[in-house]
Amino acid sequence: LSPLLSKDTLPGPLYARLTSLVLKYHEFTATRTSYIHSLHLRYGPVVRVAPNEVAFASAAAVKEIYCSNGSGYDKTEWYDLFKVYDRRTMFTTLGKGEHAKRKRVLADRYANSNIVKGGVIEGIKERARVFGGLCEKAGREGVDLYISDNNNNNNTVLHAYAFDCVTLHLFHPYSTSSLTNSKDSEIMLEVTFDSSLQNRLLSHYSPPLHRLLNTLLSSLLSLKPRETPLADHFVLDTAALQANLSPFTLLHRLHHDLPPNSSLDQTDKAAECLDHMAAGIDTTGDALCFLIWELSQPSSLPCQRRLQQELRSSTPDTPIEKLAYLDAVIMEGLRMFPAIPMSLPRYVPAGGRTIGGYKIPGGTIVSGQAYSVQRLGPEHGGVFEEPERFRPERWLEGDEEKDRERRRSFFAFSQGGRGCIGKHLALAEMKCLLWEVYSKFTTLPDPRMKAEEMEMADLLVSSRPAGQRCLVRFEKLIS
């Protein structure tokens, strides 16, 4: 029995003390994030969601779980679902020591100083220009920003852009050109189309039942296994290349610049590259997709106008970090539509801890989800006024203390030593792409879209538009 059972003071529905079945039902139906958010709205920033699991949404609780002693509590075995080539990567290491060792090897290529200078930023801008050119061609016909339709040679998608940018950082000059090359685009589509949610959850919760159902009923229950042979081969082949690599790439670090005592073999190196490649496609692609959709709504037109003004009074050489409203738009986009909105599960260390004012026993699964940390208003224990309103101006208001308070509740990249290592790369990609789009175009929603198509559907950690399309029109601004 869970040690939490005796702690009946924890807020939450009665059934959550007795069974995890309701939570699992929401996981299998791709609604876990919105279910947990509805519990926070009802019970506040601390909610028991299963007999041995508690969800938290306050900045202080998130700090305790993800930042205490640097990188917070250890990850749970749930991360085994993400093993690559049967190896653990930095992302899937569970304990602190192992993680810190791997991070020491990889971190410097992701430092902001490596991203905003020379090859990386120039390469990102070049890809953003290709994206802009394709938008111009499509114009008022409308473009599906979520996914391309290869049959129509329409590769104008954000995932292709994100794929080409992340492979630039990993492998240049052996990066992809999926924005214009349909062979590369097939690799991106394979990684992006993940319909393996139920299959992977079942294999995690009940391996014997998973084996049985997979043999008997897989076609009926959409228990499709996750297979990405094109991406697997692309990375295995590319990660073996050693000659002419640009010094800013991760692969250059892995082949030519490892600390002497490093024990990474070739499969570890390829696994790390595949993991980063996958981590960099849907995240940046979906964050941009939801953000451009929001900016295209009539209610956000004033924000779009203010952004256009700022960008059109700058030049392509203006350092992107100097554009304050662009930064505010991106922070607000990631606040409302974090690409990883879901819980990031961790174990409470032996001996227990006090989190959010409650004593939680060791071994309990605890987590915060960005969607709730960033969307609870003051009346529910959060810090953002009118949290359901898209209002970039909020990031420019108030004094330094107010700014610190907001940033403490910003959880889109997680926090602490296990937070997103690709954060600076992702932000540079987002800024360069928005610069290209909004210094040249006004974006409008395509009338064929229905609002519910842009509702959130959970994947394993990320989410995607429920309708799996995002049709947007581009109108050229008069120069």
Ligand code: HEM
């Ligand atoms: C808007 C874009 C992005 C968002 C919102 C995002 C968000 C996150 C979050 C929330 C985590 C923590 C996950 C957890 O604890 O389970 C994470 C980890 C990670 N992200 Fe990102 N990410 C983005 C882009 C990228 C990019 C472009 C890369 C490129 C390489 C990347 C690579 C990684 C890696 C390797 C980790 C594991 C870090 C570790 O365990 O130390 N991410 N990301």
